[in-house]
Amino acid sequence: MHETTAYEITTPRPWTRPPATATQPVILPADIPPGFGWVTLPNGVRTLAYTHPTPAPPIPVTPAQPIPAWAKTTALLAPTVGGGIAAAGIGLSYAAPGLIAMSHALWSAAALVVAAVTAAPLLLRGARRAATGSGGRGAGAATHITQNITATGLFGRANGTINHR
Structure with missing residues (x-):
């Protein structure tokens, strides 16, 4: 049938402080790796232990802002204007x-x-x-008309005479 094995039952010994004569290694703060830190146990002993890193504060997320209408219009017109300029250049060539x-x-x-x-x-x-003819006054002599106009003041009434000779 079944074999039975005999196990020895022991009780745990209570924890005792190490003797004062024992030498403890000295660890400098710069030698402590990240994620570890000094922890004080309930019985008063300080030891190195793994510590959970503190979570980084969440980065505030700004809500998405709507795109202004002028930006949309400009974005839509840019290819059209560029295409028109290209077509004009081809036509000019x-x-x-x-x-x-x-x-x-x-x-x-x-x-x-x-x-x-x-x-x-x-x-x-x-x-x-x-x-x-030869440039002198002959049968076709021209009539000279002279006109004299006078006015008084900047906005004065103008008077004039015409002379026929």
């Missing part, structure tokens, strides 16, 4: 030869207008001299 030709034509037209404005009085003066 295709239109560059025509734009260069038009700029040359505009400069030519401006030069023609300046030449016409400069030459018109010279041509009219030459035509008038040819009609009057």
